Amino acid sequence: MISEVKFQRVAFLRATIPNTLQGVRSFQGEILSGSGNTTFDVALGSQVLVPLAREFGVNPGFGYYEEAHHLEYGDENALASTLTRVADTRGTIVLGLNLLNKFLAIPGGDFAVMAICAHEFAHIKQYGLDVKHAIENGLPPYCIELHADFLAEYFIRIFSERVPQTRLQVIGEQWSKLGHPTKTGSHGTSAQRVKAIEAGFEFAKRASSRNVDAASSAGYQHVSQYQV
Numbered sequence: 242m243i244s245e246v247k248f249q250r251v252a253f254l255r256a257t258i259p260n261t262l263q264g265v266r267s268f269q270g271e272i273l274s275g276s277g278n279t280t281f282d283v284a285l286g287s288q289v290l291v292p293l294a295r296e297f298g299v300n301p302g303f304g305y306y307e308e309a310h311h312l313e314y315g316d317e318n319a320l321a322s323t324l325t326r327v328a329d330t331r332g333t334i335v336l337g338l339n340l341l342n343k344f345l346a347i348p349g350g351d352f353a354v355m356a357i358c359a360h361e362f363a364h365i366k367q368y369g370l371d372v373k374h375a376i377e378n379g380l381p382p383y384c385i386e387l388h389a390d391f392l393a394e395y396f397i398r399i400f401s402e403r404v405p406q407t408r409l410q411v412i413g414e415q416w417s418k419l420g421h422p423t424k425t426g427s428h429g430t431s432a433q434r435v436k437a438i439e440a441g442f443e444f445a446k447r448a449s450s451r452n453v454d455a456a457s458s459a460g461y462q463h464v465s466q467y468q469v
């Protein structure tokens with residue numbers, strides 16, 4: 242269980258973020274407006290979702306879904322969809338309750354949820370950008386995930402300034418468990434994912450250039466190293 246206070250105090254991200262997080266064209270399943278834990282929902286909204294929307298300049302709908310009803314997306318997942326399902330929003334993010342509850346059962350798992358949300362908001366940001374087409378037309382498919390990782394860590398850097406207890410090195414350790422040890426697959430290798438977040442972190446350090454569109458361009462430059 243989580244509270245707003247915990248978001249400000251917990252210092253560890255011990256959970257492994259699953260590597261199945263993905264962007265999808267459309268999610269048409271049932272969307273739940275609450276997780277069943279109102280305290281958590283309020284904290285997530287005020288401390289993560291609203292700052293993410295502001296920082297990335299996007300306005301997706303956000304809700305939860307039950308993975309058991311949509312196993313085509315895996316048994317623990319979060320999705321960013323181009324389909325608008327909530328009035329006055331654009332695009333939709335759904336967080337699976339299995340995934341959510343798995344992380345909330347782990348000390349510090351709330352930071353994992355924050356990182357997942359940042360990755361999914363990055364996909365929503367990508368949907369409106371030319372860089373998405375450039376990646377899809379010129380680079381291996383996993384580069385869209387590495388680009389989302391870059392943008393996610395850009396946000397995490399900013400979040401960590403608001404929450405100084407955030408243990409960035411621990412997040413990095415956990416991110417190293419993402420992806421495949423050797424194969425690029427759909428989400429890149431572990432080493433590629435860690436390099437992507439390190440690059441996003443470095444970019445966000447420079448306050449003078451802290452702008453999500455500039456970050457997106459820098460992220461594109463970063464993933465262009467994987468051009469074949």
Ligand SMILES: [Zn+2]
Binds near residue numbers: 263
């Ligand atoms: Zn993704």
